Amino acid sequence: xxxxxxxxxxxxxxxxxxxxxxxxxxxxxxxxxxxxxxxxxxxxxxxxxxxxxxxxxxxxxxxxxxxxxxxxxxxxxxxxxxxxxxxxxxxxxxxxxxxxxxxxxxxxxxxxxxxxxxxxxxxxxxxxxxxxxxxxxxxxxxxxxxxxxxxxxxxxxxxxxxxxxxxxxxxxxxxxxxxxxxxxxxxxxxxxxxxxxxxxxxxxxxxxxxxxxxxxxxxxxxxxxxxxxxxxxxxxxxxxxxxxxxxxxxxxxxxxxxxxxxxxxxxxxxxxxxxxxxxxxxxxxxxxxxxxxxxxxxxxxxxxxxxxxxxxxxxxxxxxxxxxxxxxxxxxxxxxxxxxxxxxxxxxxxxxxxxxxxxxxxxxxxxxxxxxxxxxxxxxxxxxxxxxxxxxxxxxxxxxxxxxxxxxxxxxxxxxxxxxxxxxxxxxxxxxxxxxxxxxxxxxxxxxxxxxxxxxxxxxxxxxxxxxxxxxxxxxxxxxxxxx
Amino acid sequence: xxxxxxxxxxxxxxxxxxxxxxxxxxxxxxxxxxxxxxxxxxxxxxxxxxxxxxxxxxxxxxxxxxxxxxxxxxxxxxxxxxxxxxxxxxxxxxxxxxxxxxxxxxxxxxxxxxxxxxxxxxxxxxxxxxxxxxxxxxxxxxxxxxxxxxxxxxxxxxxxxxxxxxxxxxxxxxxxxxxxxxxxxxxxxxxxxxxxxxxxxxxxxxxxxxxxxxxxxxxxxxxxxxxxxxxxxxxxxxxxxxxxxxxxxxxxxxxxxxxxxxxxxxxxxxxxxxxxxxxxxxxxxxxxxxxxxxxxxxxxxxxxxxxxxxxxxxxxxxxxxxxxxxxxxxxxxxxxxxxxxxxxxxxxxxxxxxxxxxxxxxxxxxxxxxxxxxxxxxxxxxxxxxxxxxxxxxxxxxxxxxxxxxxxxxxxxxxxxxxxxxxxxxxxxxxxxxxxxxxxxxxxxxxxxxxxxxxxxxxxxxxxxxxxxxxxxxxxxxxxxxxx
Numbered sequence: 011x012x013x014x015x016x017x018x019x020x021x022x023x024x025x026x027x028x029x030x031x032x033x034x035x036x037x038x039x040x041x042x043x044x045x046x047x048x049x050x051x052x053x054x055x056x057x058x059x060x061x062x063x064x065x066x067x068x069x070x071x072x073x074x075x076x077x078x079x080x081x082x083x084x085x086x087x088x089x090x091x092x093x094x095x096x097x098x099x100x101x102x103x104x105x106x107x108x109x110x111x112x113x114x115x116x117x118x119x120x121x122x123x124x125x126x127x128x129x130x131x132x133x134x135x136x137x138x139x140x141x142x143x144x145x146x147x148x149x150x151x152x153x154x155x156x157x158x159x160x161x162x163x164x165x166x167x168x169x170x171x172x173x174x175x176x177x178x179x180x181x182x183x184x185x186x187x188x189x190x191x192x193x194x195x196x197x198x199x200x201x202x203x204x205x206x207x208x209x210x211x212x213x214x215x216x217x218x219x220x221x222x223x224x225x226x227x228x229x230x231x232x233x234x235x236x237x238x239x240x241x242x243x244x245x246x247x248x249x250x251x252x253x254x255x256x257x258x259x260x261x262x263x264x265x266x267x268x269x270x271x272x273x274x275x276x277x278x279x280x281x282x283x284x285x286x287x288x289x290x291x292x293x294x295x296x297x298x299x300x301x302x303x304x305x306x307x308x309x310x311x312x313x314x315x316x317x318x319x320x321x322x323x324x325x326x327x328x329x330x331x332x333x334x335x336x337x338x339x340x341x342x343x344x345x346x347x348x349x350x351x352x353x354x355x356x357x358x359x360x361x362x363x364x365x366x367x368x369x370x371x372x373x374x375x376x377x378x379x380x381x382x383x384x385x386x387x388x389x390x391x392x393x394x395x396x397x398x399x400x401x402x403x404x405x406x407x408x409x410x411x412x413x414x415x416x417x418x419x420x421x422x423x424x425x426x427x428x429x430x431x432x433x434x435x436x437x438x439x440x441x442x443x444x445x446x447x448x449x450x451x452x453x454x455x456x457x458x459x460x461x462x463x464x465x466x467x468x469x470x471x472x473x474x475x476x477x478x479x480x481x482x483x484x485x486x487x488x489x490x491x492x493x494x
Numbered sequence: 495x496x497x498x499x500x501x502x503x504x505x506x507x508x509x510x511x512x513x514x515x516x517x518x519x520x521x522x523x524x525x526x527x528x529x530x531x532x533x534x535x536x537x538x539x540x541x542x543x544x545x546x547x548x549x550x551x552x553x554x555x556x557x558x559x560x561x562x563x564x565x566x567x568x569x570x571x572x573x574x575x576x577x578x579x580x581x582x583x584x585x586x587x588x589x590x591x592x593x594x595x596x597x598x599x600x601x602x603x604x605x606x607x608x609x610x611x612x613x614x615x616x617x618x619x620x621x622x623x624x625x626x627x628x629x630x631x632x633x634x635x636x637x638x639x640x641x642x643x644x645x646x647x648x649x650x651x652x653x654x655x656x657x658x659x660x661x662x663x664x665x666x667x668x669x670x671x672x673x674x675x676x677x678x679x680x681x682x683x684x685x686x687x688x689x690x691x692x693x694x695x696x697x698x699x700x701x702x703x704x705x706x707x708x709x710x711x712x713x714x715x716x717x718x719x720x721x722x723x724x725x726x727x728x729x730x731x732x733x734x735x736x737x738x739x740x741x742x743x744x745x746x747x748x749x750x751x752x753x754x755x756x757x758x759x760x761x762x763x764x765x766x767x768x769x770x771x772x773x774x775x776x777x778x779x780x781x782x783x784x785x786x787x788x789x790x791x792x793x794x795x796x797x798x799x800x801x802x803x804x805x806x807x808x809x810x811x812x813x814x815x816x817x818x819x820x821x822x823x824x825x826x827x828x829x830x831x832x833x834x835x836x837x838x839x840x841x842x843x844x845x846x847x848x849x850x851x852x853x854x855x856x857x858x859x860x861x862x863x864x865x866x867x868x869x870x871x872x873x874x875x876x877x878x879x880x881x882x883x884x885x886x887x888x889x890x891x892x893x894x895x896x897x898x899x900x901x902x903x904x905x906x907x908x909x910x911x912x913x914x915x916x917x918x919x920x921x922x923x924x925x926x927x928x929x930x931x932x933x934x935x936x937x938x939x940x941x942x943x944x945x946x947x948x949x950x951x952x953x954x955x956x957x958x959x960x961x962x963x964x965x966x967x968x969x970x971x972x973x974x975x976x977x978x
Binding site for chain 1 (some may be wrong): 499501502592593639737741742744745747748763766767769771773774777799800801802819861864865868871881882884885922929930932933
């Protein structure tokens with residue numbers, strides 16, 4: 011018998027006997043896998059969902075349960091925001107930068123309202139209210155927050171700003187868990203056969219190149235699962251796979267905290283082995299939660315040369331990603347006493363210096379005279395006029411920081427909590443078909459979520475909720491297409 | 495009969511009849527292919543070399559014919575430079591950054607002197623002299639130049655600086671052509687069968703996964719070439735393939751001038767289709783030739799916020815690559831009258847502003863007051879003390895620019911000549927075996943040069959001569975391994 015490997019499909023003709031049969035095998039029980047399974051089952055297919063852990067969840071359950079939706083939702087309208095499909099699509103493309111998949115952006119912009127309604131009809135609760143301000147996640151059960159760089163330059167010049175982060179009604183952080191629970195319940199009701207403690211270790215391919223099954227390791231035994239209509243990979247990114255990071259995304263070694271559910275890139279490996287293309291593999295999201303407590307969002311960032319490098323009213327992840335691009339091993343967040351509060355413990359942001367003047371802070375940081383101090387004098391002079399002519403930071407975050415005492419917080423790429431996950435993955439059509447390098451579908455193979463490159467394509471443009479939007483919406487597309 | 499495709503190997507069992515047979519098929523007749531063919535033929539193999547153009551050359555023949563060699567060459571020693579294998583290896587690794595292949599760096603550092611001797615023994619002439627100063631290529635027939643960032647921070651703190659660019663004796667630019675001519679002559683003498691106007695369009699793979707041949711299109715007909723010992727891909731990068739750039743390296747669309755011999759990535763596609771891994775695909779080299787005429791190397795760069803961003807005494811390509819990272823569509827090169835000369839026509843660098851003071855230049859550029867002017871005041875004050883405390887530029891390039899009139903040259907990412915080529919490609923062992931995603935060789939498949947990821951792995955660390963060093967040295971390794 012041939013060897014079972016993540017790296018190449020097992021030949022169907024060498025399968026002695028199928029241990030299980032199903033129409034569609036979904037691999038991975040996060041939000042993408044759950045949505046794919048629900049849609050496939052409702053379309054009439056027999057669906058078996060394999061999850062290597064002992065229950066549903068994946069990286070989705072570790073998230074805030076926030077989904078990026080625009081185009082004029084009830085919550086947006088109730089809060090007085092006008093959002094259009096065109097503005098929404100324009101923002102999605104800007105957030106993807108050079109890496110954007112315009113077809114996916116356009117499709118999602120057109121269908122996001124329907125998708126939001128679908129989520130509600132699955133039982134995902136939304137209180138419907140708007141929470142102003144800058145939040146990583148609401149700490150109460152609010153629905154609508156600003157979760158990206160919509161109101162910040164240059165995005166505000168590209169698309170009319172509107173808040174688009176829609177958070178499941180849930181008190182406190184961690185709305186991802188109840189979101190997945192609800193989706194799991196719908197999947198089970200739809201008749202999806204859920205098999206846990208079952209790790210997919212290889213695809214099975216027939217002589218024509220079609221994916222016809224998957225090999226699943228259960229209780230230390232390989233089971234051959236025939237999937238008559240195909241396999242849907244929803245296995246997450248590769249933030250926890252050091253070999254893949256070394257080959258495809260080595261810049262992540264500058265920071266230290268992968269997040270996710272031990273995402274090992276297995277689905278990307280299997281998909282590539284079956285001829286699937288993997289794209290944008292060097293892209294990653296990172297953030298250090300510097301905007302909490304909220305007053306800290308008023309701060310100014312400088313690099314070790316004392317230079318600003320971004321309008322700090324951008325999404326915290328965009329600021330953090332640009333920070334990691336700076337030379338050296340740290341950047342500083344500068345605050346005055348009015349806007350300073352103790353950073354979150356988990357952020358591991360230390361107080362690097364304090365002073366009655368910015369010059370004292372500069373000296374305490376051993377920085378070259380007239381670097382940080384000059385930067386802050388320049389910033390404050392313009393902020394008093396309501397302007398940031400260099401980086402276009404806008405009110406209310408644009409405010410003078412000129413009443414001491416002052417503090418410099420250190421965001422250190424090694425020791426602070428720069429969480430990250432990978433954004434590159436399998437290239438898929440907007441219907442969730444895995445595409446080969448010639449751009450045509452690998453028959454019988456589908457994928458969604460972070461084992462693909464999707465809406466969140468560019469680390470510098472990430473916005474909260476983009477990944478769950480991508481997982482849930484394109485998970486549904488993949489499930490439907492597989493069942494078609 | 496199956497379809498012939500770059501994207502997947504043609505099955506050997508479906509080859510009706512072989513049109514040609516050889517021990518080793520080398521694809522591509524640049525420097526890498528020539529060196530692979532020479533070594534394979536001298537090892538006793540029957541070698542056939544296929545080139546899609548009508549003669550040898552490839553991107554190598556369009557280059558300066560400069561090879562990065564260190565560790566104590568005759569030219570280095572004659573000029574009074576002490577270089578060690580350890581320093582050379584340390585520089586190679588620093589130049590590769592997070593993307594460095596340490597095994598290749600160490601092997602090349604150890605064997606570079608032997609390799610340089612081998613090149614000379616093939617008849618590559620070196621005058622042996624040292625040409626001080628900062629040159630893109632010597633305009634005379636000098637041998638040894640500074641061709642990277644060796645003497646610049648932080649490289650100078652990592653490895654004792656030494657010049658390592660070794661240029662073929664040849665008057666004027668374009669030493670790549672005579673270099674390839676010499677290698678071609680050696681290949682023909684060694685009995686290599688050269689077939690031109692022959693484009694490889696598919697690999698041929700047997701049922702065990704071994705590469706056993708190549709399909710070559712000649713006179714609009716596909717010929718099946720059996721290669722008993724294997725195929726060596728030396729087909730270059732993908733700078734001229736817009737689809738591949740979109741998928742793997744979209745940041746290159748910010749600049750406009752691919753260089754090379756219509757490098758279409760065909761070898762990378764074929765190698766991936768055969769199961770080869772492709773790594774670091776988002777990396778690219780770029781440069782705008784701003785250090786010529788030589789006085790311009792004394793200039794200072796600022797971005798549109800008037801900030802410096804690099805020690806400008808780094809290699810021109812490193813400075814250019816960092817320039818492309820800056821926000822906006824241009825950067826400015828600032829010079830005083832003593833150091834200004836008309837830029838090269840080919841660079842398409844325009845004079846954006848002039849002034850008697852830096853403040854006048856700033857105003858003429860419509861920049862915010864006290865940005866560029868303050869930057870230059872700060873720079874000049876420290877330069878007069880022989881210091882650049884922020885970016886560590888060093889003498890002699892560190893010199894005050896404080897005697898007007900002054901000029902700002904515009905390097906525009908769209909309209910200036912930012913040439914680029916891609917650095918990502920097939921992952922190979924140091925012996926030139928193409929590795930699959932599990933890290934084991936694809937039997938019968940070898941590769942070298944820019945269809946692989948090699949010594950020049952990181953756009954920000956590129957140094958002139960690294961690519962030809964990689965092509966010639968690892969081309970030889972691949973040829974030897976294929977013949978072994």
